[in-house]
Amino acid sequence: SPPGERYEYQAEVSRLMDLIVNSLYSNKEVFLRELISNASDALDKLRFLSVTEPGLLKDAVDFDIRIQADTDNGIITITDTGIGMTRQELVDCLGTIAQSGTAKFLKALKDSKDAGGDNNLIGQFGVGFYSAFLVADRVVVSTKSPKSDKQYVWEGEANASSYTVCEETNPEKLIPRGTRLTLYLKRDDKGFAHPERIQKLVKNYSQFVSFPIYTWQEKGFTKEVEVDEDPAEAKKDDQDEKTEKKKKTKTVVERYWDWELTNETQPIWLRNPKEVTKEEYNEFYKKTFNEYLEPLASSHFTTEGEVEFRSILYVPAFAPSGKDDIINPKTKNIRLYVKRVFISDDFDGELFPRYLSFVKGVVDSNDLPLNVSREILQESRIVRIMRKRLVRKAFDMILGISMSENREDYEKFWENFGKHLKLGCIEDRENHKRIAPLLRFVSSQSDEELISLDEYVENMKPDQKDIYYIAADSVTSAKNTPFLERLAEKDIEVLFLVDPIDEVAIQNLKSYKEKNFVDISKEDLDLGDKNEEREKEMKQEFGQTCDWIKKRLGDKVASVQISNRLSSSPCVLASGKFGWSANMERLMKAQTM
Ligand code: ADP
Ligand code: MG
Numbered sequence: 001s002p003p004g005e006r007y008e009y010q011a012e013v014s015r016l017m018d019l020i021v022n023s024l025y026s027n028k029e030v031f032l033r034e035l036i037s038n039a040s041d042a043l044d045k046l047r048f049l050s051v052t053e054p055g056l057l058k059d060a061v062d063f064d065i066r067i068q069a070d071t072d073n074g075i076i077t078i079t080d081t082g083i084g085m086t087r088q089e090l091v092d093c094l095g096t097i098a099q100s101g102t103a104k105f106l107k108a109l110k111d112s113k114d115a116g117g118d119n120n121l122i123g124q125f126g127v128g129f130y131s132a133f134l135v136a137d138r139v140v141v142s143t144k145s146p147k148s149d150k151q152y153v154w155e156g157e158a159n160a161s162s163y164t165v166c167e168e169t170n171p172e173k174l175i176p177r178g179t180r181l182t183l184y185l186k187r188d189d190k191g192f193a194h195p196e197r198i199q200k201l202v203k204n205y206s207q208f209v210s211f212p213i214y215t216w217q218e219k220g221f222t223k224e225v226e227v228d229e230d231p232a233e234a235k236k237d238d239q240d241e242k243t244e245k246k247k248k249t250k251t252v253v254e255r256y257w258d259w260e261l262t263n264e265t266q267p268i269w270l271r272n273p274k275e276v277t278k279e280e281y282n283e284f285y286k287k288t289f290n291e292y293l294e295p296l297a298s299s300h301f302t303t304e305g306e307v308e309f310r311s312i313l314y315v316p317a318f319a320p321s322g323k324d325d326i327i328n329p330k331t332k333n334i335r336l337y338v339k340r341v342f343i344s345d346d347f348d349g350e351l352f353p354r355y356l357s358f359v360k361g362v363v364d365s366n367d368l369p370l371n372v373s374r375e376i377l378q379e380s381r382i383v384r385i386m387r388k389r390l391v392r393k394a395f396d397m398i399l400g401i402s403m404s405e406n407r408e409d410y411e412k413f414w415e416n417f418g419k420h421l422k423l424g425c426i427e428d429r430e431n432h433k434r435i436a437p438l439l440r441f442v443s444s445q446s447d448e449e450l451i452s453l454d455e456y457v458e459n460m461k462p463d464q465k466d467i468y469y470i471a472a473d474s475v476t477s478a479k480n481t482p483f484l485e486r487l488a489e490k491d492i493e494v495l496f497l498v499d500p501i502d503e504v505a506i507q508n509l510k511s512y513k514e515k516n517f518v519d520i521s522k523e524d525l526d527l528g529d530k531n532e533e534r535e536k537e538m539k540q541e542f543g544q545t546c547d548w549i550k551k552r553l554g555d556k557v558a559s560v561q562i563s564n565r566l567s568s569s570p571c572v573l574a575s576g577k578f579g580w581s582a583n584m585e586r587l588m589k590a591q592t593m
Contacts, residue, residue: 068215085145269300311393470521
């Protein structure tokens with residue numbers, strides 16, 4: 001074949017290939033999972049585009065993936081009938097790393113190195129196309145995009161710093177569309193080129209791929225064939241039984257090769273929830289979202305009535321690390337299908353409000369049009385109903401974690417996603433009733449453990465009407481505030497709001513189970529033990545002192561008053577009834593700086 005045009009890899013790619021090969025050495029077989037997942041992505045892309053551009057399907061071949069192992073020569077070919085790549089795409093996609101899976105891998109590798117290194121985790125990451133070089137020393141990608149009338153061949157070798165691209169000239173190798181990968185296995189890895197081995201790997205790693213995967217398998221059927229009688233036998237028969245000479249048959253196995261469907265193509269969400277095991281849900285989660293940890297919870301449901309859809313939702317075990325004070329609604333966490341066709345995972349609050357954007361899952365609807373666009377999504381009544389139901393289900397799932405016998409689960413949830421729920425108090429009035437029972441706080445009596453509002457309410461004094469809180473910048477400073485004295489004396493519990501967002505969240509909630517939230521640092525705090533007589537006396541006795549102090553302090557304070565709020569401290573700085581709390585003031589100051 002003519003020499004192709006030679007290109008250098010982007011510098012990071014060579015380094016990445018090295019890393020992949022070295023860190024995944026013990027888990028080489030992931031290469032097949034990666035290449036099948038690329039084939040499946042390519043089929044998804046084509047199926048999606050063809051909804052609006054049926055012309056793309058020109059030579060209407062099926063949507064499938066075929067894998068053939070040539071044992072004698074140690075070659076594996078993986079062919080898909082997906083979207084393929086143009087010449088430019090070949091260079092952009094296979095010569096640079098801008099792609100999700102690989103970027104995530106590099107980050108995971110770095111994180112795990114920083115954390116002391118656990119190579120096992122790495123093996124479970126999406127590492128993408130380059131994983132082909134785990135087992136192959138030469139990889140040829142022959143691909144035809146419907147956007148181009150030519151087919152192109154990319155060719156690369158392990159440990160090389162460059163690759164070539166040329167046009168496919170061999171007419172026998174032309175394909176109507178899609179991509180064929182040919183892996184020339186390394187000497188020690190030729191064992192992968194066995195039909196049974198391939199079959200096992202497909203079943204093991206790719207059972208959730210929603211396109212048929214065929215593997216090239218040797219088959220056999222038995223048949224009866226007539227045989228000429230052995231003259232010696234015949235003679236013996238004649239002597240012993242003197243029977244008539246008859247035709248004899250024998251059973252033989254006829255061998256042939258054919259494609260065999262190797263995966264289960266029914267998507268897991270279409271199955272009956274009663275027949276799906278927890279392990280299967282978790283596997284689906286890990287494979288679909290490239291996660292290496294099990295989710296904290298999952299929920300599989302079908303809704304009926306006005307709008308019908310099926311869904312599996314998950315709560316991840318961890319919030320994505322990084323800029324942790326910014327909640328990013330564009331997470332690719334929800335995969336939307338319409339009649340099993342993958343439509344999009346690119347949402348911006350259409351299916352879940354931003355504060356619940358950590359929820360992952362798949363949603364499959366029969367009621368949306370296949371060519372659903374962003375505009376349709378934003379305006380559709382159906383989507384609004386779906387969103388409502390999804391949000392409700394997500395809350396049920398989180399509530400489930402909070403009621404789990406294993407208290408640690410919810411602690412983990414809260415640590416990762418507590419601030420999301422607090423944001424929900426501010427942004428989603430409609431769901432206050434669902435969010436409030438999920439909130440957790442430290443209190444003056446909880447000994448630094450987190451408690452729920454229900455636990456607080458249960459612990460209220462018989463005549464206590466309100467829920468008390470104090471906002472502070474730490475548990476220690478909350479504990480030491482003089483405002484606590486009287487409440488402590490009366491054994492009344494006080495919530496400590498020590499996260500900057502806590503106070504705003506609580507103020508948005510206003511009340512819980514008809515009990516108002518009351519800031520104990522505000523001037524009009526009424527603990528229901530007013531003694532008017534005595535207050536009058538005190539005012540008379542100390543009125544002049546107050547006037548004197550107010551004069552000395554001038555504008556620094558709004559007023560100086562006698563109060564019954566303290567028991568051991570002589571005085572305290574309190575906020576006005578309608579003013580900001582000291583904590584809010586601190587926050588506002590920090591923001592304007
Ligand atoms: P990722 O799948 O995370 O994007 P990969 O390294 O696996 O990263 O793949 C890189 C890119 O190469 C893909 O995003 C896709 O554009 C392209 N690609 C890989 N395999 C195929 C294929 N079989 N058909 C079409 N495009 C492909
Ligand atoms: Mg990939």
